Structures are given as C-alpha cells and as structure tokens.
Amino acid sequence: MHIHKFEKIWIGASLGLIAAFIGIVLFGFTVLEMKVPGLENEKTIDPTNLAATPFADPGIRKVGPNHYEVYMVARQFLFMPGTGIPLTLPADTRITFRVTSPDVLHGLEVVGTNLNATVIPGQITTFTTIFPEPKSYGLICHEYCGPAHHTMAGMINIVPKSEFDESTLVSP
Amino acid sequence: MTFVDRYPKSTRIIKAAFAVAFGALAIGGFFGLIQALHRTDVFRGFISSVQYYDVLTGHGVLLALVFTTFFILGLFQWGVSRSFDREPENMTFTWFWYGMTLVGTLMTTVAILGGLIPNSSISAAVLYTFYPPLQAHPLFYIGAALLVVGSWLAGADWFWSYRKWRAEHPEARIPLQAYMTIFTMLMWYICSLGVALEVVVLLIPWSMGWVTKIDPLLPRTLFWYFGHAVVYFWLLPAYFVWYTILPKLSGGRLFSDPLARIVFIFFLLLSTPIGYHHQYADPGISIGYKMWALIATLVILLPSLMTAFTVISSMEHGARQRGGSGYFAWMGALPWDRPAFAGCALAGIMFAAGGFSGMINASLNIDMLIHNTAWIPGHFHLTVGTASALTFMAITYWLLPQLTGRALKFKKLALAQPYLWFIGMTLMSNALHRQGLAGVPRRTAEPQYSGFSYDPPFGTMAEMDWQVAIGGTILFIALLAFLAVIGASWSKSETTEAAIDDTIPPPLSGPEHSPKILDNIGLWTAVAVVLVIIAYTVPLYEMVADGLFSPGAFPSPM
Numbered sequence: 001m002h003i004h005k006f007e008k009i010w011i012g013a014s015l016g017l018i019a020a021f022i023g024i025v026l027f028g029f030t031v032l033e034m035k036v037p038g039l040e041n042e043k044t045i046d047p048t049n050l051a052a053t054p055f056a057d058p059g060i061r062k063v064g065p066n067h068y069e070v071y072m073v074a075r076q077f078l079f080m081p082g083t084g085i086p087l088t089l090p091a092d093t094r095i096t097f098r099v100t101s102p103d104v105l106h107g108l109e110v111v112g113t114n115l116n117a118t119v120i121p122g123q124i125t126t127f128t129t130i131f132p133e134p135k136s137y138g139l140i141c142h143e144y145c146g147p148a149h150h151t152m153a154g155m156i157n158i159v160p161k162s163e164f165d166e167s168t169l170v171s172p
Numbered sequence: 173m174t175f176v177d178r179y180p181k182s183t184r185i186i187k188a189a190f191a192v193a194f195g196a197l198a199i200g201g202f203f204g205l206i207q208a209l210h211r212t213d214v215f216r217g218f219i220s221s222v223q224y225y226d227v228l229t230g231h232g233v234l235l236a237l238v239f240t241t242f243f244i245l246g247l248f249q250w251g252v253s254r255s256f257d258r259e260p261e262n263m264t265f266t267w268f269w270y271g272m273t274l275v276g277t278l279m280t281t282v283a284i285l286g287g288l289i290p291n292s293s294i295s296a297a298v299l300y301t302f303y304p305p306l307q308a309h310p311l312f313y314i315g316a317a318l319l320v321v322g323s324w325l326a327g328a329d330w331f332w333s334y335r336k337w338r339a340e341h342p343e344a345r346i347p348l349q350a351y352m353t354i355f356t357m358l359m360w361y362i363c364s365l366g367v368a369l370e371v372v373v374l375l376i377p378w379s380m381g382w383v384t385k386i387d388p389l390l391p392r393t394l395f396w397y398f399g400h401a402v403v404y405f406w407l408l409p410a411y412f413v414w415y416t417i418l419p420k421l422s423g424g425r426l427f428s429d430p431l432a433r434i435v436f437i438f439f440l441l442l443s444t445p446i447g448y449h450h451q452y453a454d455p456g457i458s459i460g461y462k463m464w465a466l467i468a469t470l471v472i473l474l475p476s477l478m479t480a481f482t483v484i485s486s487m488e489h490g491a492r493q494r495g496g497s498g499y500f501a502w503m504g505a506l507p508w509d510r511p512a513f514a515g516c517a518l519a520g521i522m523f524a525a526g527g528f529s530g531m532i533n534a535s536l537n538i539d540m541l542i543h544n545t546a547w548i549p550g551h552f553h554l555t556v557g558t559a560s561a562l563t564f565m566a567i568t569y570w571l572l573p574q575l576t577g578r579a580l581k582f583k584k585l586a587l588a589q590p591y592l593w594f595i596g597m598t599l600m601s602n603a604l605h606r607q608g609l610a611g612v613p614r615r616t617a618e619p620q621y622s623g624f625s626y627d628p629p630f631g632t633m634a635e636m637d638w639q640v641a642i643g644g645t646i647l648f649i650a651l652l653a654f655l656a657v658i659g660a661s662w663s664k665s666e667t668t669e670a671a672i673d674d675t676i677p678p679p680l681s682g683p684e685h686s687p688k689i690l691d692n693i694g695l696w697t698a699v700a701v702v703l704v705i706i707a708y709t710v711p712l713y714e715m716v717a718d719g720l721f722s723p724g725a726f727p728s729p730m
C-alpha cells in the first residue's frame with residue numbers, strides 16, 4: 001500500500017505531538033502534583049443518611065500540624081460551609097476537601113483556580129491543595145442541580161496563617 | 173438522471189428525515205439565541221431563569237440528538253442507496269424505523285416543552301445528559317429509547333442492503349461511502365448500547381416509580397460510555413462528506429481511499445473505550461482508568477490529524493486542477509463562491525480550532541481549569557455546532573437538488589449563509605472559551621454572582637458578554653437564511669435549469685491499493701469489543717458490586 005511521503009512526515013509529526021501532550025500531562029501529574037479526584041479508600045456512603053457519617057458535622061478539622069480537612073456538604077442550593085458565611089482557611093497550609101451531596105449532583109469550582117470537581121450523592125469527592133496567599137475566592141456550583149442552580153454559590157476567604165481562628169474548628 | 177429519478181423510494185425517506193432534522197434545527201436554534209441573550213443579561217424577557225433549563229434541555233436534545241441523528245439517517249440512506257445502487261429492500265421496514273425515531277422524538281420533545289407550560293405535570297429539565305437523581309417525566313426516557321432503537325433499525329436496513337449487494341458482488345471492495353456508513357454504525361451500535369442499558373434498565377423503571385432509589389454514579393458512567401462516542405457519531409458523517417464529496421466540490425478527487433478506510437477503523441476502535449475523559453473530575457473512578465482514557469483520547473487525535481491532511485491535500489489537488497498555484501496562493505483558486513464548498517471548507521477550518529481546545533479538554537489535569545465552564549460550549553460549538561452542523565447545512569445545498577430534481581433557489585442568500593455562521597461562531601465561541609478561562613460556569617442561567625467577580629486573563633467580562641450575544645444573534649440570522657433557502661427550494665415549482673452534477677470522480681489512489689483486511693467487518697468489530705471490555709469491566713463491576721441501585725438517592729423532581 002502506498003503512503004505519500006508528505007503524509008508519512010505528517011503522521012510522524014502527529015505522533016510526536018501526541019507523545020508530547022501525554023508527556024506534559026504525566027509531568028504535571030507526577031512532578032507538579034496536579035492531581036484530580038479519584039476513587040478513595042472509603043466505600044460509598046448512604047446519601048439519604050448523612051447523619052451517620054462525618055458529614056453530619058460539616059466544617060474544618062485539624063488533622064496535622066500544618067494540615068486541615070474540610071468536610072463540606074453541597075445541597076440544593078448551598079454549600080455548607082461556604083454559602084452565607086464564607087469558609088475561612090489559612091494560607092500556605094495543606095487543605096484536604098471532602099465533599100458529598102445528600103440530593104443531586106453538584107459542581108464545585110473555586111473561581112480562578114484549577115480546583116474543580118463533581119460532587120455525586122453516595123460518593124466522597126476528595127482533593128488536597130495549598131492556597132499560597134491570602135485572597136478571597138468565589139465558589140460556584142457548575143453542575144445543573146435544579147431550578148435555583150444559578151443561585152448556588154459561596155466564598156472562600158484565605159487569611160494569613162497567624163490570623164486563622166482555631167476556635168472555628170469542628171471537634172472530631 | 174439524478175438521484176430522485178434513480179431511487180424515488182429512497183428519496184422520499186431521505187426528505188422525510190431531513191424535514192425533521194431542519195424542524196429541530198429551527199426550534200433548537202431559536203432556543204440557542206434565547207440562551208445567548210439570557211446568560212449574558214442582554215435580554216431576559218423571553219423566559220424566566222427557572223425556564224432557562226427547560227430551554228437548555230430543548231436546545232441540547234433538539235440540536236445535538238435530534239437534528240444530528242435525523243440528518244445522519246438521511247445522509248447515510250443517500251450514501252447507501254448510491255453506493256450499492258439499490259433502493260431499500262423493504263419499504264415497510266424502512267418506514268417503520270423512520271416512524272419509530274419520529275415517535276420517540278415527539279415524545280421527548282413534548283416532555284421537554286411541557287416544562288415551559290405553567291402547572292403542567294410533564295417536564296424534563298434534566299439537560300441532554302439527564303443525570304439522575306434529577307428526574308424527568310417517563311415520556312422523556314421512553315422517547316429517547318425509541319429514538320436510539322429506531323436508529324439501530326436504520327443501521328440494520330443498511331446492513332441488509334450490504335448483504336444483498338455482497339451476494340451479487342462477492343469479490344468487490346465495499347464502496348467508500350458505504351464503508352464509512354457501516355463503520356460509523358458499528359461504532360454507534362457498540363456505544364449506544366450503554367445509553368440503552370442506562371435508560372431501559374435503570375431510568376425507565378425508576379421514573380415509573382417501580383424502584384425508588386437510584387445510584388447516581390452508575391448511570392452517569394453508562395451515559396459517558398455512550399456520550400463520548402456520540403461525538404464521533406456526529407463527526408464521522410461530516411468526515412464522510414469531507415472525504416467523499418468535498419474533493420469533488422473543490423474541483424478534484426480524493427487523495428487516498430485506503431487511508432480513509434484506516435481512519436474509520438481507528439474511530440471504531442478508539443471512540444468507545446475513552447468515556448471517562450468526561451469524568452476526570454468525578455469521585456468513584458480510579459485515577460488509573462482516567463489515565464488510560466487520557467492516553468487513548470490523545471491517540472485518537474491521530475485519525476483526526478490524518479483527516480486534516482487528506483482533506484486539505486484533496487482540496488489543494490482540486491485547486492490546482494482549477495489553475496491554482498503557489499505554496500498558499502492555490503487556496504484562492506477554490507470555489508469560495510459556491511455555498512456547498514464554502515460551507516464545508518469553513519466548517520473544516522473551525523474544526524481545526526475546536527480540535528485544539530479539545531486537546532486541552534483531553535489533558536487530564538489541565539482540564540481541571542476549564543471543566544464545566546463556558547469553555548466547554550465554546551469548544552463544542554466549533555465541533556458539533558460547526559464542523560458537523562455547518563457541513564450538514566452546506567451539503568444540503570448540494571443534496572437537495574438531487575432529491576427534488578430542481579436547482580437551488582436564493583443562491584446569494586445560500587452563499588452568505590456559511591460566512592455568516594462563520595462570523596457568528598467566531599464571536600460567540602472565542603468569547604465563551606475566554607469566559608471559561610475566567611471561571612464562568614456553563615449551563616447557568618445567571619452566571620453573574622454577587623460577592624465576587626471574575627478576573628479574565630485579558631479583555632473584560634462586558635466585552636465578552638456582548639460577543640456572545642451578538643455572535644448568537646448572527647448565528648440565528650444565518651440559521652434563518654438556511655431555512656429560507658431550503659424552504660424555497662423544497663417547494664414544488666417549475667425550473668428547467670439543469671439540476672446538479674452529482675457524479676463523484678474516483679480517488680487518486682483507490683481501494684485496490686490497500687489490503688483486503690481493511691474491509692473485514694467482523695474482525696474490527698471484535699477488536700473494538702475487546703477494547704471496550706478492557707476499559708469498562710472493572711470500573712462497572714466496582715459500581716455494581718454493592719447493588720444496582722445502591723448507594724441509592726431518591727428522585728429529585730426539578
């Protein structure tokens with residue numbers, strides 16, 4: 001079968017481009033630690049009975065000297081915590097988010113960052129990040145979740161580590 | 173002698189399919205205009221923000237599912253009759269599948285439009301992805317199932333033609349258009365099995381109230397198993413046009429028939445096992461499978477890049493036949509003043525841009541920046557909304573005269589139409605992409621929030637909003653132009669003008685230059701099925717292991 005010379009060059013260049021893309025993503029994944037949510041060790045939870053889970057008390061918990069965990073519930077049509085009173089977190093600290101929903105799918109987007117995830121009833125969305133500097137971020141639900149979907153938003157306030165008020169923590 | 177004289181029965185079915193396609197395009201396009209204005213807060217008088225989601229469901233379903241499917245049914249019916257030189261084997265069966273798809277479409281449409289009527293008990297604002305536990309009226313799901321099954325039967329009809337033809341031509345190579353139809357339909361069978369299972373086994377019983385709880389992740393995964401491949405179901409018919417008709421419209425011949433076959437084999441093999449790349453941001457699916465989807469997705473760039481080469485070099489060949497010369501100057505020799513050519517070529521150019529934003533979407537962790545933002549509709553209005561939709565509209569300018577036996581009317585308007593679409597889409601799509609980078613979400617009636625604002629990398633929000641609104645308006649005007657041309661050309665009236673030259677010259681390098689294994693339908697189907705099994709067995713097993721409807725969420729009416 002005959003393949004034109006230019007076409008061979010083109011196919012070679014295309015394969016090179018594809019390899020480069022795969023390389024870049026793997027580099028981000030391993031070296032830059034740009035992770036995405038995945039399957040966690042936890043089994044699924046019963047979305048109709050969050051009271052029996054740690055999500056009964058959403059809020060911030062301290063899990064290490066420089067590491068906090070946020071248990072967050074996304075429900076029609078608010079983030080808890082986040083909507084109403086902003087979620088306040090310390091800068092330059094490891095923050096692990098654990099998010100679930102008791103009703104329908106929701107989205108979780110921290111505006112202007114790559115913190116972006118789907119929240120699915122029965123599953124726990126987990127990701128870890130560090131906010132380097134004090135700043136305020138918008139928090140948006142970007143997965144259609146019902147008639148008032150466009151009202152579902154919140155705020156994250158990142159404050160200097162020294163100003164973070166530990167009395168807001170939820171005791172485990 | 174044109175198509176209608178040779179295949180009058182086939183012509184009737186094609187026209188009936190196109191009529192539904194263009195009806196859906198008209199309504200869906202109007203909904204698109206409403207969205208472009210409403211989202212940007214330019215004009216919110218048509219609907220309330222709650223109704224926005226009914227409209228958006230209608231837009232997605234009518235355009236991405238109904239318009240595309242019916243147009244493809246017509247186009248493939250044309251290609252099959254033409255390549256095998258046969259009418260459908262049994263017209264009762266042919267009209268049966270047509271009727272089934274139509275009834276399904278009507279049921280689904282009624283369910284969606286019901287949501288716009290105050291106090292109606294029927295509604296379906298679940299968007300075209302219908303993620304449970306948001307629940308639509310059963311009509312919506314049953315209609316969607318009929319639409320899919322109807323399209324399966326259409327495929328069966330074409331396989332029937334193939335069998336008959338094969339019996340008469342045991343040694344011949346499958347004609348290229350029929351080959352493309354067959355491979356596209358095989359891909360469609362394999363992938364739509366996912367959505368059929370989702371709807372029939374999980375969603376219909378649940379929407380009827382026979383089971384009360386539903387696992388939200390399992391149906392979502394089945395949906396995306398189908399949902400990525402469906403984009404190739406929209407795209408491959410455009411490739412069908414670009415490979416087999418566009419070279420002729422440019423004044424030349426297809427470059428290579430064997431490579432076209434290889435490209436279609438690639439799509440059959442790789443389009444279904446990669447659905448997880450729509451679930452990069454999901455919990456409940458292990459990162460290993462996301463990685464596999466990432467790599468397979470990027471590999472599937474190859475057949476698209478090969479298509480770019482073939483299509484452009486075929487056009488170049490055509491341009492040189494028409495007297496073009498130089499490195500780039502040959503482009504000027506192309507028939508830019510013929511609407512069918514101009515539309516397909518502009519669609520191809522826009523597809524290149526859409527391909528680049530698609531590479532970003534595919535790239536696992538970079539995708540997190542734009543996942544579910546306005547970038548996504550920006551991207552797929554270049555792919556399905558232009559590469560497919562504009563190609564379909566443009567090629568209708570060439571097909572319709574073959575179906576009516578009369579020349580096209582309003583030729584100037586027909587010529588303006590693809591250029592208008594191109595301008596409108598350039599404005600709307602570039603602004604949506606940039607809004608997405610700033611974090612503006614998709615599928616949101618009012619993406620303006622109090623308390624915080626977006627920080628676009630360049631430009632201002634107001635300027636982007638205006639581009640979306642103006643671009644959407646120009647698109648809608650282009651759509652009206654298309655409907656006017658088609659409406660006028662369709663209706664009966666005498667013209668003696670010669671209809672159209674519908675011959676297609678043979679490729680420069682024909683199928684005889686390629687190994688026969690390319691035509692081995694059974695072999696390639698088997699490989700495709702094995703790849704799907706490798707990609708999906710373990711994750712689906714993990715989801716089903718704790719029970720089909722567990723962890724269960726209760727339905728949530730909108």
Ligand code: HEM
Nearest residue numbers: 201204205208232235236299557561614615616644647648
């Ligand atoms: C008149 C031309 C069109 C206009 C003005 C238009 C406008 C829009 C806008 C503004 C959105 C975003 C809505 C949102 O996310 O809130 C959208 C979504 C969408 N459009 Fe279009 N569009 C047009 C044509 C098309 C065509 C031809 C297709 C496909 C063949 C298409 C398929 C879609 C799909 C699938 C969605 C996503 C629906 C969803 O997210 O559920 N559109 N359109």
Ligand SMILES: [Cu+2]
Nearest residue numbers: 106141145152
């Ligand atoms: Cu939400």
Ligand SMILES: [Cu+2]
Nearest residue numbers: 141143145149
């Ligand atoms: Cu939402």
